[in-house]
Amino acid sequence: xxSFLVMIIGLGFAATWYFGSSLILYIAIAFSLLxxxxxxxxxxxxxxxxxxAKPASREEYFDLWNAVENLSITAGLPMPKxxxxxxxxxxxxxxxxxxxxxxxxVTTGLLKILDKSELEGVIAHELAHIQNNxxxxxxVVVVLVGFxxxxxxxFLRFAFFGGxxxxxxxxxxxGIVIGITLAILAPLVAVVIQLAISRKRExxxxxxxxxxxxxxxxxxxxxxKIGGYAGEMKRAxxxxxxxxxxxxxGSEHKGKKKKSFVNRMFSTHPPxxxxxxxxxx
Numbered sequence: 091x092x093s094f095l096v097m098i099i100g101l102g103f104a105a106t107w108y109f110g111s112s113l114i115l116y117i118a119i120a121f122s123l124l125x126x127x128x129x130x131x132x133x134x135x136x137x138x139x140x141x142x143a144k145p146a147s148r149e150e151y152f153d154l155w156n157a158v159e160n161l162s163i164t165a166g167l168p169m170p171k172x173x174x175x176x177x178x179x180x181x182x183x184x185x186x187x188x189x190x191x192x193x194x195x196v197t198t199g200l201l202k203i204l205d206k207s208e209l210e211g212v213i214a215h216e217l218a219h220i221q222n223n224x225x226x227x228x229x230v231v232v233v234l235v236g237f238x239x240x241x242x243x244x245f246l247r248f249a250f251f252g253g254x255x256x257x258x259x260x261x262x263x264x265g266i267v268i269g270i271t272l273a274i275l276a277p278l279v280a281v282v283i284q285l286a287i288s289r290k291r292e293x294x295x296x297x298x299x300x301x302x303x304x305x306x307x308x309x310x311x312x313x314x315k316i317g318g319y320a321g322e323m324k325r326a327x328x329x330x331x332x333x334x335x336x337x338x339x340g341s342e343h344k345g346k347k348k349k350s351f352v353n354r355m356f357s358t359h360p361p362x363x364x365x366x367x368x369x370x371x
């Protein structure tokens with residue numbers, strides 16, 4: 091969050107120097123502070139909106155609701171809100187800024203293919219992220235990383251199509267330089283995510299979830315089915331990919347076509363085979 095603040099203020103300072111208006115710097119400071127506040131207080135709602143998640147009722151999703159409620163009691167956690175995503179690809183994530191404001195979301199595709207013990211394994215994994223205090227960092231970076239990508243797109247569009255007034259040529263050149271810089275920065279931010287949200291957190295959540303259910307085979311079976319699904323989520327997004335229990339862009343599991351370089355770069359998940367092996371061992 092501090093790095094984001096410094097970067098936006100730095101861009102504002104550069105724009106102020108070029109255009110000769112201190113107002114730009116004040117706007118950059120205010121905007122960077124606003125984005126940090128938004129990422130902390132409202133990022134979970136943004137994530138749920140980006141994923142198309144809807145609240146799940148106990149009547150309609152009885153098994154899911156009971157699994158979340160029972161495992162929350164077992165884990166000693168307040169029961170998180172339960173959401174469902176209308177999506178055939180099996181997946182799930184947890185979000186929120188703390189244990190009291192947590193949410194667990196699963197896709198309808200996940201509910202269709204998992205049996206009771208496998209569903210409990212997935213829910214236990216997500217509750218482990220809540221219990222291990224992973225969800226705040228995971229959720230905040232969605233807003234900040236997503237905004238870096240938007241900035242890159244904005245500056246490139248400005249450079250090529252936006253004009254620039256009396257100093258059009260120079261403004262376009264600066265826009266191109268800033269846009270390309272941010273275009274390079276965006277995947278580097280993804281690497282930072284991989285460092286900040288270490289893949290070890292997924293192994294930790296798997297282990298903690300297995301301890302919660304006392305049945306590691308349940309989560310292992312769920313990961314096998316999730317990894318064996320060939321599709322890509324309709325709302326797959328690089329900014330939110332790290333939240334899910336499995337990569338929403340698809341897996342290289344069981345001989346599927348190799349993922350693109352960009353998707354591999356943005357992958358924050360260890361191979362499903364390694365996770366299954368760790369659970370079964």
